[in-house]
Amino acid sequence: MAAMEASRCPDPADHGLSTPFVLDRRSILARLGEDEEIYQVMVDMFVHDVHDNCAALAAALEAGDAVALSREAHTVKGLLAMFSDEAGAAHAFWLEGQAKAGRVAGLAEAVACLQARLRQVAAALGA
Amino acid sequence: MHSVLIVDDSDINLTLIKALVLKLGECSPVLFDKPLDALEWCRGNVPDLVIVDYMMPDMDGLRFIAAFRALHGRNEIPVLMITANDQKDVRYEALLGGANDFLTKPIDRVEFSARARNMLSLRTGQKFLADRAEHLSALVDERTAEIREREKELIFRISRAAEFRDPETGPHIQRMAHYSRIIAGGLDLPPETQQLILEAAPMHDVGKIGIPDYILLKPGRLTPEEMEVMKGHARLGHELLKDSRSEIMRAGALVAISHHEKYDGSGYPNGLKGGQIPLFGRIVAVADVFDALTSERPYKRAWSLDDACRYLEDGRGKHFDPLCVESLLAGWEQVLEIRQRFRDEEVPPL
Incomplete structure (x- = not known):
């Protein structure tokens, strides 16, 4: 039964990934104490690192490394939460939990969803 | 100037926390993306505050805190641990393992500043008490030496009185x-x-x-x-x-x-x-x-x-x-x- 569950891709609607990311600059800035300088540094780093983050997720999945996949999903969860993407963070959290439980097989689609979300957020931030 | 050790494997988190620490004023951040390197640094340096992430490869935040606390003289130094909101069990474990307080991701600057300042105030108090204890100890040594010298002089003079x-x-x-x-x-x-x-x-x-x-x-x-x-x-x-x-x-x-x-x-x-x-x-x-x-x-x-x-x-x-x-x-x-x-x-x- 667990294997059956692991083979399923989560319904993106469950985490709200079907809804496009909308940048809420005000809430992010509020959290950073209205510091535009820090905000811009964070944005630049996120955009700069997005390719590496996607690659790390893919490498962990391809290697079947549950620990690494859990850790990368955890990192991405924090990054998306930093930019107030609650849906993306929830999806990363789900993925982290699956990997932590050792259910790596069949997560390809879920990882692809998360990668797509990362790129979407990066595009919004870089626009 | 407070020395603030920041340990996080994520560059973006290191950068963010460093920026927030600098905004506190009177702080000098020391960054490490590898907990083992940070521990090595701690063997020869004493930070005033440690901010450490929980989820890190090689060594998680709990193990880092345990190893840090085991170093001589590092038992009282405030430690702030960064965790996700969903990691309540980790926070309990960290509290028992020697963390003094927590920061949740995503980091909020107001919360960060308040907690970091509280920890640095605690550290300032510790240092004040330690300095005072050391000062008092030195004073006692000095006074004891004076009394002993006076005692020796008194003995010599008593002896001379008899010899006169x-x-x-x-x-x-x-x-x-x-x-x-x-x-x-x-x-x-x-x-x-x-x-x-x-x-x-x-x-x-x-x-x-x-x-x-x-x-x-x-x-x-x-x-x-x-x-x-x-x-x-x-x-x-x-x-x-x-x-x-x-x-x-x-x-x-x-x-x-x-x-x-x-x-x-x-x-x-x-x-x-x-x-x-x-x-x-x-x-x-x-x-x-x-x-x-x-x-x-x-x-x-x-x-x-x-x-x-x-x-x-x-x-x-x-x-x-x-x-x-x-x-x-x-x-x-x-x-x-x-x-x-x-x-x-x-x-x-x-």
């Missing part, structure tokens, strides 16, 4: 005290005991204060009755010093009452024999007689060193403890140095 009523001199007190220390060293007594006899020996004749002038200063030979009164100085010195709270004074009491005892039991005031005589008394007996023999007095010329040594050797097992005589002779180089250092015409400063 006697033909003997200040340098005699110094020499016989140092000879006593040389003998104690030759007997392999511990350094603190050697120091104690050095400081106590000068009081050997303090009881002479209580001897009437007509006897103490009598130019001619004493009558048997007068001699008995004179011998009383040993008990008088003991009575004067015995109940002191000062260890040196109590040792002085022992020296006073036992330095005229003789190894064969023919001495006074108690006619003790051999090992019955307190060791300090046996030591001072040799030192005092040797210096008296080798010093010039108004009523006698100084003996030669050879004659004095012969006298001591002849007196082994009779007047003197043989081991004490051997110890003095074994330290001959030091004896000569003391004779040179404390000549009768000058009294060196204390």
